[in-house]
Amino acid sequence: MTKPSSKTIRxxxxxxxxxxxxxxxxxxxxxxxxxxxxxxxxxxxxxxxIRSIRGxxxxxxxxxxxxxxxFALLEMLxxxxxxxxxxxxxxxxxxxxxxxxxxxxxxxxxxxxxAANALLDEPFSRNELLPFAVKAExxxxxxxxxxxxAASLLGGxxxxxxxxxxxxxxxxxxxxxxxxxxxxxxxxxxxxxxIILRKQVSLAKAVNQWGNVGALVAGLMKGDYxxxxxxxxxxxIEPIRSxxxxxxxxxxxxxxxxGALGCSISGSGPSIFALxxxxxxxxxxxxxxxxxxKETGLDSDCYISKINTQGAYVxxxx
Amino acid sequence: MTKPSSKTIRxxxxxxxxxxxxxxxxxxxxxxxxxxxxxxxxxxxxxxxIRSIRGxxxxxxxxxxxxxxxFALLEMLxxxxxxxxxxxxxxxxxxxxxxxxxxxxxxxxxxxxxAANALLDEPFSRNELLPFAVKAExxxxxxxxxxxxAASLLGGxxxxxxxxxxxxxxxxxxxxxxxxxxxxxxxxxxxxxxIILRKQVSLAKAVNQWGNVGALVAGLMKGDYxxxxxxxxxxxIEPIRSxxxxxxxxxxxxxxxxGALGCSISGSGPSIFALxxxxxxxxxxxxxxxxxxKETGLDSDCYISKINTQGAYVxxxx
Numbered sequence: 299m300t301k302p303s304s305k306t307i308r309x310x311x312x313x314x315x316x317x318x319x320x321x322x323x324x325x326x327x328x329x330x331x332x333x334x335x336x337x338x339x340x341x342x343x344x345x346x347x348i349r350s351i352r353g354x355x356x357x358x359x360x361x362x363x364x365x366x367x368x369f370a371l372l373e374m375l376x377x378x379x380x381x382x383x384x385x386x387x388x389x390x391x392x393x394x395x396x397x398x399x400x401x402x403x404x405x406x407x408x409x410x411x412x413a414a415n416a417l418l419d420e421p422f423s424r425n426e427l428l429p430f431a432v433k434a435e436x437x438x439x440x441x442x443x444x445x446x447x448a449a450s451l452l453g454g455x456x457x458x459x460x461x462x463x464x465x466x467x468x469x470x471x472x473x474x475x476x477x478x479x480x481x482x483x484x485x486x487x488x489x490x491x492x493i494i495l496r497k498q499v500s501l502a503k504a505v506n507q508w509g510n511v512g513a514l515v516a517g518l519m520k521g522d523y524x525x526x527x528x529x530x531x532x533x534x535i536e537p538i539r540s541x542x543x544x545x546x547x548x549x550x551x552x553x554x555x556x557g558a559l560g561c562s563i564s565g566s567g568p569s570i571f572a573l574x575x576x577x578x579x580x581x582x583x584x585x586x587x588x589x590x591x592k593e594t595g596l597d598s599d600c601y602i603s604k605i606n607t608q609g610a611y612v613x614x615x616x
Numbered sequence: 617m618t619k620p621s622s623k624t625i626r627x628x629x630x631x632x633x634x635x636x637x638x639x640x641x642x643x644x645x646x647x648x649x650x651x652x653x654x655x656x657x658x659x660x661x662x663x664x665x666i667r668s669i670r671g672x673x674x675x676x677x678x679x680x681x682x683x684x685x686x687f688a689l690l691e692m693l694x695x696x697x698x699x700x701x702x703x704x705x706x707x708x709x710x711x712x713x714x715x716x717x718x719x720x721x722x723x724x725x726x727x728x729x730x731a732a733n734a735l736l737d738e739p740f741s742r743n744e745l746l747p748f749a750v751k752a753e754x755x756x757x758x759x760x761x762x763x764x765x766a767a768s769l770l771g772g773x774x775x776x777x778x779x780x781x782x783x784x785x786x787x788x789x790x791x792x793x794x795x796x797x798x799x800x801x802x803x804x805x806x807x808x809x810x811i812i813l814r815k816q817v818s819l820a821k822a823v824n825q826w827g828n829v830g831a832l833v834a835g836l837m838k839g840d841y842x843x844x845x846x847x848x849x850x851x852x853i854e855p856i857r858s859x860x861x862x863x864x865x866x867x868x869x870x871x872x873x874x875g876a877l878g879c880s881i882s883g884s885g886p887s888i889f890a891l892x893x894x895x896x897x898x899x900x901x902x903x904x905x906x907x908x909x910k911e912t913g914l915d916s917d918c919y920i921s922k923i924n925t926q927g928a929y930v931x932x933x934x
Binding site: 457496497507525 | 640641642816822823827838
């Protein structure tokens with residue numbers, strides 16, 4: 299069908315914060331930076347070929363079916379021509395650490411399918427690309443969950459109503475809502491953070507949790523920052539996963555003391571996010587959190603932005 | 617403080633649908649009818665005196681501290697003058713059956729505090745009355761839950777983010793959203809329906825549930841009827857409680873076949889509600905559900921209205 303050419307497409311997909319305190323496996327939002335860049339070009343050999351990966355310290359497999367970006371693209375090509383003669387090669391530039399809780403695997407998958415879709419003259423709409431990236435998430439974490447991939451692809455604040463069938467609800471985002479995300483320099487494997495979760499939760503806590511999820515959605519839709527803050531509580535996951543993050547309680551307290559609306563674990567950690575109502579507050583919170591991380595003996599990176607409502611996009615086209 | 621007079625205040629408080637499929641103990645909305653009417657007048661004797669109750673088949677206690685309307689008003693007077701010399705007598709007209717799942721106890725409590733508040737020249741705002749009615753709910757059901765009382769008092773569709781401290785979020789209501797509520801003529805005691813619930817739920821089902829709660833809130837705020845329909849699922853409570861309602865699955869199916877957006881148990885049952893997008897559909901659904909109830913050998917009442925956004929109100933002032 300498609301013939302090899304020298305056409306090259308680079309796409310960027312942003313990091314994302316999943317779970318968002320009360321919304322385990324159901325809520326996510328995109329941030330401006332960091333993000334992954336994937337370059338796609340047509341290849342004479344059918345299938346998906348990962349030519350290079352940079353920024354992963356050699357940890358990610360080049361074999362397409364074992365790499366989330368490769369897997370997502372294989373799923374896309376399967377849908378497109380049932381594994382026919384289309385061949386695409388990828389170069390992956392990781393610009394965020396693995397196991398950081400920033401949706402690293404989702405960003406690579408999303409960037410890969412966005413780049414390849416542009417390369418093939420957009421056979422799929424943006425929404426139609428999501429299932430390919432979500433299936434690839436199962437490769438990375440053991441379970442298909444759409445929160446990171448949907449936020450990275452579509453941008454904004456998203457709610458996963460259902461993973462099967464996939465039902466993603468875009469939520470409104472108040473204009474001044476800022477995210478501060480601090481990444482302490484330790485790695486946590488998503489698989490490990492899932493294993494320690496209990497399979498059963500108390501009904502009473504579950505009721506509190508869905509009250510908070512509903513309230514967070516209402517707060518976002520109403521632009522009610524105070525309500526957003528009241529809703530950012532997690533009685534179920536945070537108490538368990540936070541033990542894997544050195545100094546978590548103190549870091550969170552420093553964020554709240556600095557004026558955060560709320561603060562919790564980003565994805566499965568170790569990154570920690572805080573939401574606030576102004577850029578100034580977001581920076582003050584970042585400084586306070588960075589200082590608290592330092593007290594645990596760890597270095598950290600800090601990313602500050604509004605909620606990224608753009609999502610993934612093609613960088614250039616040569 | 618206040619002196620006895622012949623002033624009489626009558627207040628109406630509407631029935632309400634609590635839980636609303638996915639939102640156990642967290643969501644509720646008011647309907648137009650039925651509702652309870654409470655008449656309040658000043659009494660020379662300090663305290664709360666229930667002079668008469670009609671429509672309860674003699675089942676409700678006249679003793680104020682054991683009656684939800686009396687209890688709510690006692691809480692209100694305690695807050696007002698710490699159990700001082702204010703005396704109020706009540707006449708309660710139950711216009712809906714007990715144990716129907718329509719928030720009967722909440723309607724009486726709400727009507728009582730609204731009437732008494734007007735009688736005393738509004739010492740409390742509408743929102744400030746809610747805690748009194750919520751405390752009275754514990755008398756009726758064994759646990760304090762605010763979903764019925766908040767919906768009956770404030771009207772509209774409400775989210776209970778937290779019972780302690782009380783945090784009630786009013787949600788937008790799409791203009792054409794109609795409720796059909798069918799009450800099969802059997803009684804279910806709320807206490808009994810709570811006892812059969814499991815204290816633990818699976819994390820996977822809880823995640824689905826909070827995805828649906830978030831989606832229902834988003835659907836209401838966006839005025840997206842299709843999304844409202846997709847969100848009206850309950851994997852946790854309905855499978856357990858519905859066994860107490862004869863023919864439940866068939867009644868629900870008849871509602872869905874007649875075009876309901878969703879259908880589930882109202883409160884703890886046996887009433888069953890369905891939501892739809894027009895008055896015409898709401899009537900067709902009511903006919904279909906009534907027919908299905910009849911097939912189980914039971915009679916039923918049917919109530920059809922838009923979501924009642926007015927809530928409780930004073931009927932007249934003589």
